[in-house]
Amino acid sequence: MDLGSILQIVFTGLIMGSIYALVAVGLNLIYGTMRLLNIAHGEIIMIGAYVAYWLFTAYGVSPFFSLILSSFVTIVIGLIICKIIFLPMIRSGKSEESIQSNALLLFFAISIILTNVVILIWTADIRGYSYLTGVVQILKVPVMLNRLNAFLVALVICVIAYFFLQKTMLGKAIRALIQERTAAKLVGINSDRLYLVSFMMAFGIAGLTGALLSMIYELSPFMGFPYTITAFVVIILGGLGNVLGSLIAGFIFGFVETVGISVTSPGLQSIISYGVFIGVILYRPKGIFGKGL
Amino acid sequence: MTTSKLGKYLSGLGLLGLVIFLCVIPFYSTDYIVSVLLDILTWIGLTQSWIILSGFTGYISLGHSAFFGIGAYVMAILWLKLPYPLIILISAMSSMTLAFAIGFPVLRVRGPYFVILTLGLSEFAKYIFINYEVNVKGTVGRILLGVPNIRTLYFSLLIIAIVTILCAYLIKRSRFGYGLFSIKEDEDAAESLGIDTSIYKWLALGISAFFPGAIGATMALRRTYIDPYSVFDPIVSFQIIVMAFFGGIGKLHGPVLGACILTLISEFFWARYPHYYLIILGVILVFIVKIMPSGILGIFDLFGKAGKVVKFVRRK
Numbered sequence: 027m028d029l030g031s032i033l034q035i036v037f038t039g040l041i042m043g044s045i046y047a048l049v050a051v052g053l054n055l056i057y058g059t060m061r062l063l064n065i066a067h068g069e070i071i072m073i074g075a076y077v078a079y080w081l082f083t084a085y086g087v088s089p090f091f092s093l094i095l096s097s098f099v100t101i102v103i104g105l106i107i108c109k110i111i112f113l114p115m116i117r118s119g120k121s122e123e124s125i126q127s128n129a130l131l132l133f134f135a136i137s138i139i140l141t142n143v144v145i146l147i148w149t150a151d152i153r154g155y156s157y158l159t160g161v162v163q164i165l166k167v168p169v170m171l172n173r174l175n176a177f178l179v180a181l182v183i184c185v186i187a188y189f190f191l192q193k194t195m196l197g198k199a200i201r202a203l204i205q206e207r208t209a210a211k212l213v214g215i216n217s218d219r220l221y222l223v224s225f226m227m228a229f230g231i232a233g234l235t236g237a238l239l240s241m242i243y244e245l246s247p248f249m250g251f252p253y254t255i256t257a258f259v260v261i262i263l264g265g266l267g268n269v270l271g272s273l274i275a276g277f278i279f280g281f282v283e284t285v286g287i288s289v290t291s292p293g294l295q296s297i298i299s300y301g302v303f304i305g306v307i308l309y310r311p312k313g314i315f316g317k318g319l
Numbered sequence: 320m321t322t323s324k325l326g327k328y329l330s331g332l333g334l335l336g337l338v339i340f341l342c343v344i345p346f347y348s349t350d351y352i353v354s355v356l357l358d359i360l361t362w363i364g365l366t367q368s369w370i371i372l373s374g375f376t377g378y379i380s381l382g383h384s385a386f387f388g389i390g391a392y393v394m395a396i397l398w399l400k401l402p403y404p405l406i407i408l409i410s411a412m413s414s415m416t417l418a419f420a421i422g423f424p425v426l427r428v429r430g431p432y433f434v435i436l437t438l439g440l441s442e443f444a445k446y447i448f449i450n451y452e453v454n455v456k457g458t459v460g461r462i463l464l465g466v467p468n469i470r471t472l473y474f475s476l477l478i479i480a481i482v483t484i485l486c487a488y489l490i491k492r493s494r495f496g497y498g499l500f501s502i503k504e505d506e507d508a509a510e511s512l513g514i515d516t517s518i519y520k521w522l523a524l525g526i527s528a529f530f531p532g533a534i535g536a537t538m539a540l541r542r543t544y545i546d547p548y549s550v551f552d553p554i555v556s557f558q559i560i561v562m563a564f565f566g567g568i569g570k571l572h573g574p575v576l577g578a579c580i581l582t583l584i585s586e587f588f589w590a591r592y593p594h595y596y597l598i599i600l601g602v603i604l605v606f607i608v609k610i611m612p613s614g615i616l617g618i619f620d621l622f623g624k625a626g627k628v629v630k631f632v633r634r635k
Contacts, residue, residue: 063431065438111609126431127379128608131560134381135608138557139601142594251553255439293450300443307436308424 033167035284041173043280044180048235049253050260050272051187052228058204058266059224060116062129066137067257068250070100070229074236075245076144082155082240089157089241093179096237097230104229107136108222116221137250144247154244172241179238183231188269200224204266252299259303262311341477345470357473357541359582364480364534365555366563366574367487372527374568375496376520377503378426382437384555385444386414386528390535391550392448395461398540403467407475407536414532415525422521429506438553445551452547460546463539475537483530487571490526499523554597561604567614576615 049071056064064070077099078092087095111132115125158172191197202210203220211217243249260279264271279302286298341360345353365383373379390410397406421440428436452458466472490496498519501509510516539545558581566577581600588596611617 063435065435111605115609123430127377127434128612130379130431130434131564131608132605134557134560135601135604138554139598139605142597142601146594146598251442255435255442258435293454296446297443297450300439300446303439304436304443307428307432307439311428311432 030167031288033165035281035288037164037167037169039281039284040277041177041280042284043277044177044184045235045239045276046256046260046279047184047273047276048180048231048238050257050264050276051184051269052231052235053254053257054261054264054266054269054272055200055224055228055231057261059200060112060221061122061126061207062112062133063126063258064133064228065130065254066133066140066250067228067232068252068254069137069140070103070232070250071236071239071253072144072245072247072250073103073140074100074233075240075249076148076236077233078237078240079153079155079245080148082157089237092237092240093234097233100233100236101226101230104226105222108225112225113218113221117218141247141250148247150247152244152246155240157241170242176238176242180235183234184269184273187231188273191269196220196223252296255303256299259299259306262306338481342474345473350469353469353473355582355586357469357476358586359579360473360476360480361534361538362558362562362578362582363575364476364483364530365559366566366578367480367483367571368527368530368534369559369563370568370571370574371487371490372523374563374574375490375499375503376523378429378520378524379434379560380437380527381434381553381556381560382441383527383531383559384551384553385441386418386531387535387538387555388441388444388448388547388551389414389417390532391539391545392535393532394536394539395463395545398463399465403540404475407479407533410536411529411533414535415529418528419521419525422524423517426517426520426524438556441551441553441556445547448547448551460544460549463543463545466540466543469541472537472541476534479530479533479537484571484575486526486530490523491571495519495522557597558600561600561607564607565603565614567616569613570616573614573616580615 049067052070053064053067056062056067074096077096078089081087081092081095082089112129115128118125158170158175160171161168162171162174163169164174189197191201199210199215200220200223202213202215203217203224207217256279260272260275263278264273264275282302283295283299287295290298341356344356365387369380369383390413393410393413394406397409401409425436425440426433452460490499498509498514498516501512501514502516502519506516535550539550542549562577562581563574564577565581566575567573581603584599585596588599607614613620
């Protein structure tokens, strides 16, 4: 293997890793604060992607502008779902276990509903559009512009999310809620409001991720679930509520997948990522950094 | 006292009558009716087998489509090489063997992690079969020729469904069943009382995987064409769960009722508006989980309670 192809793998790994980190941040926020596992996360990404696709092909809206519009749409969806379904459930005061398993079924139902609504509107055909398909040379390795762009945007969003959680008062309150729910409530943190905020943030980031992905990949109503699985692996590896951990774990998973694919074949991508998922959940459920959960 | 005994005899007689009715009806009705009944029996079998694991122990599985798919594939591979009932048995056994093989590590995982793990495992199985088809065999799916007629399949499924219900019933009444319930209530407490929870869960998973294997094998013959996307479809698991929750997972006849009602609804929608049907199922699941956690049987219970209250008030 020469230097060029090694660099190629490194770049692809970085790009995939930044996207995975971004996908995982959203899942991490909801699971961290509310202890709800959003298995419809990938479907929210899918919605964001379809909104961007639709705006671009029908009205010629620039996908960059769609980053905001898509996340706006998914934030509204998140607001409705959270207000109607999940906030009353958390307030109901049932045991945490029953809330968790019920929430899982609800998210499962939501994912099926969203997938089929998208099929009704846009049919199950694979769709896509070309945007920023130019190529730049970095260290003599050709990189497509839209991938470079996805990498940069994802990195910027992750950094913003990191500083938001570390430096602002709201972010600190969210972290407090992630670490110690009861104690956070005791010191006067309004948990209900923060649940809503983190829910909407997570959905917004997912929508934005979708718009970003729509510039690179083809869209299908079934594209969501693999991202949910990936995000789940990444948050387990990186540690719960740990955004920096998600970032690192995202890159690790991106590299593992890229190397795995380049050693075997692209057809095996799903098997590799599901295999890593199963391995992680069975043998490393506390993450690479040891604590968490 | 006597009325409750009488009630038991009557319901027993009713069940016997139902079974006889189901045995006789294929000879007097059209192929369409038989195919609807066959679908109902399929879903009854699947929900009952799901109940043995998820209803009894509380380990919610979203991966039963994998067992269904394994059964279908074993049938597709062995079809015309061995007699047909034997292949169904082998399909069921291989699905059970797989469950036993993965059982111990998988069942160590608890709660929401278990749920998403089962979903991931069934997708993993799906992609392995897709790769096997594309890269090893160079095909997409398999066609089964010379399949038995629909009435033969109907009777196979009738037998499978009855055995499944019987099995679930016997387990529920047994010491083993009580052990499984205690795992649902509080696994650590059950363990400390001397129940070997890991063996119990492992057996429940194996038994629960046996029947979807048999049903998958039979359904492969019914469909005559299978590919990994259709037999490992997560929608199969989704439908099992909605039907079970819709009927109410607290009791055995709940899922049966749920399977009957939702299959009839799907009969109406599936052919023309499959996506509407799945959206409706999703909405039903949301409503059941949010508002009626004990399913439609819960409504009957409410009526029962209301009746008792009325009686009580009258006596006063």
